[in-house]
Amino acid sequence: KAEIIAIANQKGGVGKTTTVINFATAFASLGKKILVIDMDPQGNASTGLGIESNNRQNNVYNLLIGDININDTIQKTNIPNLDIVPAEVSLAGAEVELANLENRLYRLKNSLQNTVDTYDYIIIDCPPALGFLTLNALAAADNLIIPLQCEFFALEGVGHLLKTIRLVQQQINTNLQIKGVLLTMYDKRNKLSDLVAADIRNCFKGKVFETIIPRNVRVSEAPSHGQPVLLYDMNCAGSKAYINFATEILSKPNTN
């Protein structure tokens, strides 16, 4: 049975999508069968994994609102062992449409039931908000990874995120656990990165992953080639960090 991992943080631009794309690719290259769910209407994870914007007729919106079988929305990527349910802009409408539907928080969870036995991991990319799309991801997930930029504003929203997670754990998904906090865009030349990293470690005692993802220009270049950085430049600091991260996750067995 697949372990379902959501990557969420309502703060924008902290590296959620970049983490989904590259962590999923690293896992796939280690032989794990991976399904990525792109729950962000911007569709950045779909683009970063090479799915053309005109090739997303069957997508997450159909899954949540249209009630079609997930197996009709899954596409192969050109990365072995890595499939995706893509997103496109229609998904933005789902945030409001979900508000009036039965089972509005469990639509994703119910859909995933038809495919949990096919994959080792299902990895969900979330938009920068704590609305129905992210709540659907948290309702469906066993574990949550929180990417945190090593910047001052990153700490501001953490309290609200933790409060929301506690509510989800009490009322929607008692199974949900925080697998850990991943420090991203760490810049060793910037003394702020160290201060913020120390603050984050203090706040999340023991839950901060050893692996730190450095700010690395090759990481931000890769999406313009429709490729994960692991394929674009596998020897750069960004790729090495994401490979270390996948290895670190594998060493922490799923406790659910």
Added chain:
Amino acid sequence: KAEIIAIANQKGGVGKTTTVINFATAFASLGKKILVIDMDPQGNASTGLGIESNNRQNNVYNLLIGDININDTIQKTNIPNLDIVPAEVSLAGAEVELANLENRLYRLKNSLQNTVDTYDYIIIDCPPALGFLTLNALAAADNLIIPLQCEFFALEGVGHLLKTIRLVQQQINTNLQIKGVLLTMYDKRNKLSDLVAADIRNCFKGKVFETIIPRNVRVSEAPSHGQPVLLYDMNCAGSKAYINFATEILSKPNTN
């Protein structure tokens, strides 16, 4: 009568809040009377302008949902000529609560009527989404400034943003104009920045501001001191760019 400017882009982490804080401060230092409206539940603009999180009892949530007079929510900042209506985390609930209210798109516009004669400019920070909070800002605004990071994913969401703006112009606020696109976090060492900047200029013919905001570590350090970068380090590249930006805006009179 104040010119109302919204700073919006649903892509996260592109520099919306940083632009609001520093552009507003530059204007205030040029003697303009400025009111900032923080429409983002993360409350980053409020923090960056030094409003302690326990000093936001009267805030944007009360304005939109509680119907109190805007003049009871306006606070002075420690920057002369710069006032703010702060945000705190309760605002996250407004996204859903607004859905069921009368005049749900015009709550902010109606509130601002009581204060347009007191200020030269009213500047609105938006969250990274195109929900009711951002739609309220677009309904109230005369002009819109779109910060765009010089990174590949930044271009992805622009189509959707422009479509939403056109809908707003047709159905909600015929007055709304795009004042321009501001290139942010430009890194001259990264060849991607130039490629993306060229793409953006191509897509927004004539609407891209001359001023480019460089990636500059002092900009990201300033919020941890509760100060705009203009006060934290007014000689750094980031401050100079925001001062140039304010001067450029003043040279483009409001055409509404």
